[in-house]
Amino acid sequence: MVDSNRHPVRFADREDAGKRLGEALRERDLGIDIVLAIPRGGLPLGRAVADALAVPLDVAVAQKMGAPGNPEFAIGAVAADGSVWLNDEAIDGRGVSREYVERMREETAAAARRKEATYRGSRSPLELRGKRACLVDDGVATGATVRACIERVRGDDPDSIVLAVPVGSPRTVAELESLVDEVVCLETPSSFRAVGQFYERFDQVSDEEAQSYLAE
Numbered sequence: 001m002v003d004s005n006r007h008p009v010r011f012a013d014r015e016d017a018g019k020r021l022g023e024a025l026r027e028r029d030l031g032i033d034i035v036l037a038i039p040r041g042g043l044p045l046g047r048a049v050a051d052a053l054a055v056p057l058d059v060a061v062a063q064k065m066g067a068p069g070n071p072e073f074a075i076g077a078v079a080a081d082g083s084v085w086l087n088d089e090a091i092d093g094r095g096v097s098r099e100y101v102e103r104m105r106e107e108t109a110a111a112a113r114r115k116e117a118t119y120r121g122s123r124s125p126l127e128l129r130g131k132r133a134c135l136v137d138d139g140v141a142t143g144a145t146v147r148a149c150i151e152r153v154r155g156d157d158p159d160s161i162v163l164a165v166p167v168g169s170p171r172t173v174a175e176l177e178s179l180v181d182e183v184v185c186l187e188t189p190s191s192f193r194a195v196g197q198f199y200e201r202f203d204q205v206s207d208e209e210a211q212s213y214l215a216e
Contacts, residue, residue, distance in 0.1 A: 009187055011200040014138050017166035017186075021054025024184055025134065030162055032117050033131040036060040037213070038149055039119055040205040042137040047213040049164065057214060058126045060135060061116040062148035065104045067094055077144040078105055079152035082113040085144060106160035119211055126158035135161060135180070139195030140168035142174055150179050167198045 005168050011017035025032065037046025043059070050057035062083075064074040067090070075096055076086040084105055091101060133153055140146055146163065153161055160181040165173075167187040177183045187198065196202040 004029075004047075005109070011164035011166055011199050013171040013199060013203075014041065014044035014205070017047055017138065017199070018048025018053065018136075020186060021040055021045060021136070021164055021166055021184070022049040022155045024186060025049060025054055025164055028184065029183065030134075031132050032134045032162060034058060034128065035125055036149075037152060038062070038135065038137040038145060039115065039208065040210040043137075043210045044205065045138055046136045049134065053134075056126055059116060059119050059159040059214065060121070061112050061151040062109050062152065063112045063115070063142050067107050068096060068100055074142060074144040075101070076105075077196055078112055079148045080109070080116040081152055081155065082109045083151035083155055084109075085147035085149055085151060087142075087144065090140075118207060119214060121211070123214070128153065128158045131143070131158050132160045133158040133162070135163050138140070139164050139198070140165050140172050141192075141195055142169075142175065143172040146176065147179065149175075150177040167191070167195060 009101060016017060019045040032053055032055060033053055035046050035050040037043045037059055037141055039059055039061055048056050062077045062079040065076040067073040067075045075090045076084060078084045089200045098143040135149055136206060162182045168185050169192045172186050173188050
């Protein structure tokens with residue numbers, strides 16, 4: 001992890017960030033066997049990282065669970081296999097009922113499964129058991145979807161899990177270090193407010209574009 005009290009680097013776009021991240025991972029020589037990108041924003045980076053390491057690329061899919069009346073506020077996240085991370089502090093603080101949480105968990109898991117099927121198509125998921133897996137996204141703010149994806153990947157019994165992102169909230173990155181074997185984060189600026197502020201171009205990635213990275 002890089003502690004960026006200096007002026008942080010801005011990435012031209014996700015492909016540029018992926019190339020820099022791939023170089024950093026290659027220099028560390030972590031013996032990574034497979035790259036798992038978190039759609040949609042993680043796929044352009046995942047493609048660049050997988051190419052830099054000459055390893056296969058697959059997806060790890062999770063979706064945020066929104067709070068009652070405020071779907072943009074994440075009270076947790078659920079992966080395609082049902083693996084869940086819950087923000088208990090937010091749930092308790094907002095008085096969210098357990099019935100709501102369970103209903104949203106089921107609905108969100110179903111949505112994540114549909115998204116995973118859309119991206120992967122007829123391709124079978126890659127085997128992770130005994131492999132050294134690298135989970136990649138375009139950045140971490142609260143880290144909700146990343147946490148659910150970590151649980152998803154851990155359930156497939158890999159030998160180790162590396163989380164690799166170009167930029168992240170210092171607090172969130174520090175919290176995530178306890179959940180994986182290693183975190184590689186190029187920038188952890190004290191000025192962090194949102195992932196997009198560290199990209200010159202941060203357009204939304206379409207489903208079609210995301211799928212094209214897996215097909216390469």
